[in-house]
Amino acid sequence: xxxxxxxxVDRSLDVDxxxxxxxxxxxxxxxxxxxxxxxxxxCGACTVHLDGQPVRSCITQVGxxxxxxxxTIEGLSPDRSHPVQRAWIELDVPQCGYCQSGQxxxxxxxxxxxPRPTDADIDAAMAGNICRCGTYQRIRAAIHRAAELGxxxxx
Amino acid sequence: xxxxxGHQEALSRRDFLKTSAVGLGGLVLAIDLAGCSKxxxxxxxxxxxxxxxWLRIGTxxxxxxxxxxxxxxxxxxxxxxxxxxxxxxVDPARIAVEFAPAGPAYVNALLxxxxxxxxxxxxxxxxxxxxxxxxxxxxxxxxxxxEWDTSASACRVENGEVISPFGKRLSYGAVATAAAALPxxxxxxxxxxxxxxxxxxxxxxxxTPAKVDGSAIYGIDVTLPGMLYAALAQPPMLGGKAKSxxxxxxxxxxxxxxxxxxxSGIAVVADSWWQARQGRDALRIExxxxxxxxxxxxxxxxxxxxxxxxxxxxxxxxxxxxxxxxAAARVVRAEYELPLLAHATMExxxxxxxxxxxxxxxxVPTQTQGAAQAVAAAAxxxxxxxxxxxxxxxxxxxxxxxxxxxxxxxxxASKATGKxxxxxxxxxxxxxxxxxxxxxxxxxxxGFDRDGNLVAWKLHLTGPSITARVFPGAVPAGAVDPFxxxxxxxYPYDVPNVLVDWVPHExxxxxGYWRSxxxxxxxxxxxxxxxxxxxAAGRDPAAFRRALLAKQPRYREVLDVALRRSGYDKPAAAGxxxxxxxxxxxxxxxxxxxxxxxxxxKVKVHRIVCAxxxxxxxxxxxxxxxxxxxxxxxxxxxxxxxINVQGGRVQQSNFHDYRVVRMNEVPAIETYVVGSDNPxxxxxxxxxxxxxxxxxxxxxxxxxxxxxxxxxxxxxxA
Numbered sequence: 023x024x025x026x027x028x029x030x031v032d033r034s035l036d037v038d039x040x041x042x043x044x045x046x047x048x049x050x051x052x053x054x055x056x057x058x059x060x061x062x063x064x065c066g067a068c069t070v071h072l073d074g075q076p077v078r079s080c081i082t083q084v085g086x087x088x089x090x091x092x093x094t095i096e097g098l099s100p101d102r103s104h105p106v107q108r109a110w111i112e113l114d115v116p117q118c119g120y121c122q123s124g125q126x127x128x129x130x131x132x133x134x135x136x137p138r139p140t141d142a143d144i145d146a147a148m149a150g151n152i153c154r155c156g157t158y159q160r161i162r163a164a165i166h167r168a169a170e171l172g173x174x175x176x177x
Numbered sequence: 178x179x180x181x182x183g184h185q186e187a188l189s190r191r192d193f194l195k196t197s198a199v200g201l202g203g204l205v206l207a208i209d210l211a212g213c214s215k216x217x218x219x220x221x222x223x224x225x226x227x228x229x230x231w232l233r234i235g236t237x238x239x240x241x242x243x244x245x246x247x248x249x250x251x252x253x254x255x256x257x258x259x260x261x262x263x264x265x266x267v268d269p270a271r272i273a274v275e276f277a278p279a280g281p282a283y284v285n286a287l288l289x290x291x292x293x294x295x296x297x298x299x300x301x302x303x304x305x306x307x308x309x310x311x312x313x314x315x316x317x318x319x320x321x322x323x324e325w326d327t328s329a330s331a332c333r334v335e336n337g338e339v340i341s342p343f344g345k346r347l348s349y350g351a352v353a354t355a356a357a358a359l360p361x362x363x364x365x366x367x368x369x370x371x372x373x374x375x376x377x378x379x380x381x382x383x384x385t386p387a388k389v390d391g392s393a394i395y396g397i398d399v400t401l402p403g404m405l406y407a408a409l410a411q412p413p414m415l416g417g418k419a420k421s422x423x424x425x426x427x428x429x430x431x432x433x434x435x436x437x438x439x440x441s442g443i444a445v446v447a448d449s450w451w452q453a454r455q456g457r458d459a460l461r462i463e464x465x466x467x468x469x470x471x472x473x474x475x476x477x478x479x480x481x482x483x484x485x486x487x488x489x490x491x492x493x494x495x496x497x498x499x500x501x502x503x504a505a506a507r508v509v510r511a512e513y514e515l516p517l518l519a520h521a522t523m524e525x526x527x528x529x530x531x532x533x534x535x536x537x538x539x540x541v542p543t544q545t546q547g548a549a550q551a552v553a554a555a556a557x558x559x560x561x562x563x564x565x566x567x568x569x570x571x572x573x574x575x576x577x578x579x580x581x582x583x584x585x586x587x588x589x590a591s592k593a594t595g596k597x598x599x600x601x602x603x604x605x606x607x608x609x610x611x612x613x614x615x616x617x618x619x620x621x622x623x624g625f626d627r628d629g630n631l632v633a634w635k636l637h638l639t640g641p642s643i644t645a646r647v648f649p650g651a652v653p654a655g656a657v658d659p660f661x662x663x664x665x666x667x668y669p670y671d672v673p674n675v676l677v678d679w680v681p682h683e684x685x686x687x688x689g690y691w692r693s694x695x696x697x698x699x700x701x702x703x704x705x706x707x708x709x710x711x712x713a714a715g716r717d718p719a720a721f722r723r724a725l726l727a728k729q730p731r732y733r734e735v736l737d738v739a740l741r742r743s744g745y746d747k748p749a750a751a752g753x754x755x756x757x758x759x760x761x762x763x764x765x766x767x768x769x770x771x772x773x774x775x776x777x778x779k780v781k782v783h784r785i786v787c788a789x790x791x792x793x794x795x796x797x798x799x800x801x802x803x804x805x806x807x808x809x810x811x812x813x814x815x816x817x818x819x820i821n822v823q824g825g826r827v828q829q830s831n832f833h834d835y836r837v838v839r840m841n842e843v844p845a846i847e848t849y850v851v852g853s854d855n856p857x858x859x860x861x862x863x864x865x866x867x868x869x870x871x872x873x874x875x876x877x878x879x880x881x882x883x884x885x886x887x888x889x890x891x892x893x894x895a
Contacts, residue, residue, distance in 0.1 A: 038431065045451040049406065054398035055391015057572070059523050060604045064832040067523060095391035102390050110389045114381060114798055117250030117806055119388030120395060120523040120572030145841035152832060154523045154573050155250045156809030158843040160802070 029097025039085020066151030238350030249574030264310030296859020469825030489678030496674035501633035505624030524572020612689025756874025763859025778895030811868030
């Protein structure tokens with residue numbers, strides 16, 4: 023048994039510690055917002071936060087998480103009120119939407135670290151997240167918009 | 178196919194499909210009223226009334242639209258309800274959307290099946306769904322008018338209510354039961370465009386909220402009580418077969434419940450997908466790869482070149498191109514070739530099936546509910562009517578999910594275990610077992626007279642038929658696959674002698690529909706070669722095209738807009754070079770201007786300006802998003818996309834060796850929609866096809882090198 027803190031809730035889990043965090047979140051806990059895309063940390067669809075840092079859950083063994091707090095898309099806000107989610111809605115970013123949980127988790131980690139990111143900051147932070155629908159222009163615009171929204175709530 | 182206009186050509190293609198009904202049964206153009214007056218069973222509403230196949234109204238005044246096309250990012254979840262709601266008289270934002278089951282009412286009249294593809298959804302729905310919405314509205318008005326003892330024509334509707342001449346109001350929910358019992362009016366008047374409240378206006382996508390909080394359910398997210406998970410061992414070589422399977426180690430792995438031999442591989446079924454995958458990797462399988470041992474890139478290209486020596490099936494003929502080329506004062510000839518491509522949808526192929534004694538439920542991200550139902554029924558040993566198809570959101574489609582090859586194994590695994598089973602492919606499974614965009618080998622020739630006029634143009638296409646594979650029997654011997662000659666047979670330039678012909682040639686692997694299908698193959702050839710001809714004639718590529726498009730106002734207008742917006746009349750910045758492409762596809766007219774530089778022998782794409790006329794727009798935001806999307810899809814393919822085969826094995830396997838565009842590689846994309854009151858054109862696909870020729874024409878401007886094969890990465894530009 024191991025204990026995992028996910029979205030603020032401690033969970034006792036009977037899983038092989040070598041199991042990737044992604045599959046524990048999806049299949050054991052039932053949080054399916056985090057997606058599988060490549061299994062090799064190449065596409066970013068599985069991005070979650072560990073103590074606020076973005077990680078690829080598809081290559082993160084659950085046994086290595088320890089006491090770090092896991093945040094998934096479901097835990098980002100209870101009501102789509104996170105500035106990144108608000109900006110994503112405002113600019114209608116998603117198309118198929120499959121990669122967007124990962125995009126949003128990478129973007130929210132970037133903004134937590136760098137509240138006013140430059141385009142170069144966005145390139146560096148987001149280049150690991152693939153979107154086959156090509157929503158990148160809107161993601162970039164929405165990150166800038168989320169920075170404004172975040173600034174409004176933190177005067 | 179004698180008319181040179183793209184519009185006429187597109188109609189010809191539709192006519193072909195209508196008459197051949199591509200495999201999936203007849204056309205259902207009339208509104209299905211089978212459900213009329215039968216209460217539905219939607220939970221949460223005490224009574225639900227169905228006035229036609231797309232609409233359910235609850236007595237609680239809830240309104241639900243059944244979306245009969247699959248949402249894969251292109252926006253039908255929003256667009257189709259907008260079209261329907263306009264005539265129903267309800268704000269689309271207050272209508273709930275559900276995906277429709279498989280059913281005859283939902284056949285796409287442009288494709289002959291319940292299919293989401295070919296950028297047809299809005300074109301097919303345009304009259305059909307407005308008519309259905311208007312019929313429902315008239316029924317509701319009539320029912321309300323009877324309550325008030327007045328005439329329906331004296332009543333009007335406003336956002337879900339019928340209003341009497343004296344200002345009394347009844348909600349749709351209040352009169353829905355009575356409305357459903359009335360005869361459907363045959364003739365209903367549709368609103369003129371000037372009266373549209375929602376069509377053509379900026380409106381939010383209705384699926385966005387569920388796609389920013391993780392709640393949207395894709396195929397991979399389906400969860401059923403008692404469900405098991407499966408991973409599939411498929412042959413590592415194309416067409417391979419398992420000679421022997423030792424599953425002892427797999428069966429001993431934690432969580433593994435069963436190992437099932439399916440028609441597409443060995444499925445390991447377990448309590449979680451990770452356990453299933455670990456079990457799969459523990460299988461010891463001896464494969465027989467003899468069927469494709471000799472299959473490789475070189476053999477595929479040699480086969481295409483040999484087949485190209487044959488004369489082709491004529492797709493378009495005007496005048497005598499062969500004779501005119503012989504008589505021409507100057508002839509330019511070229512050969513082009515295109516590689517295999519994978520779709521690489523972000524969501525790998527997945528299907529959840531639950532087979533019971535006399536029923537089967539499949540939960541699947543599919544672009545073709547009818548075919549999904551048929552293959553699931555065959556795998557379950559049931560009749561199609563016993564199979565219920567539940568369509569989820571699609572994590573990308575791009576044509577990949579027009580194939581149903583990933584469905585039977587899930588059904589077979591469920592049948593064998595007696596449990597619901599979710600069978601998910603790995604990314605590696607997905608790249609190595611795709612139905613690939615076909616390769617092509619094409620020869621093209623143009624002839625000038627003594628005065629420098631282009632008098633002959635001949636395009637000789639060679640490649641496999643996708644339609645013949647996906648819909649066996651749909652392309653009769655000697656007939657052209659309409660999905661092989663797009664952006665070729667509708668060659669728009671004013672040339673008196675034109676010949677387009679096509680040699681079908683199978684290449685030994687499964688080919689599939691890939692975003693914009695043969696447009697992406699043929700536009701690369703036709704528009705690259707237009708530049709070759711322009712330069713041979715000593716003309717500017719834009720001026721050369723404009724002169725030959727004098728009789729094609731829709732083409733010419735989008736070209737002019739793209740030229741103006743790109744600043745084409747002024748020199749590009751130092752080190753920057755421009756290239757043009759023009760095309761009609763899916764009834765949409767489009768021009769692109771790409772701006773590039775060459776850095777360290779590699780192309781850097783800085784900017785793509787796209788002008789388009791897609792007729793009436795439904796949702797302008799989605800139109801622009803689809804253009805951006807299609808351009809980046811085309812950019813990945815143009816720069817890096819190729820699938821290589823050696824010894825029958827696909828060489829690429831994941832995003833490290835099947836490279837796609839990332840955030841830091843995105844050029845500035847500017848989209849200009851030219852207003853037009855023509856009926857809607859398709860927008861999900863066309864922009865994909867113009868990217869490669871526009872970029873390669875710019876590369877020629879920069880380097881004087883003509884790239885006659887893709888991807889660009891094959892070529893050293895230093």
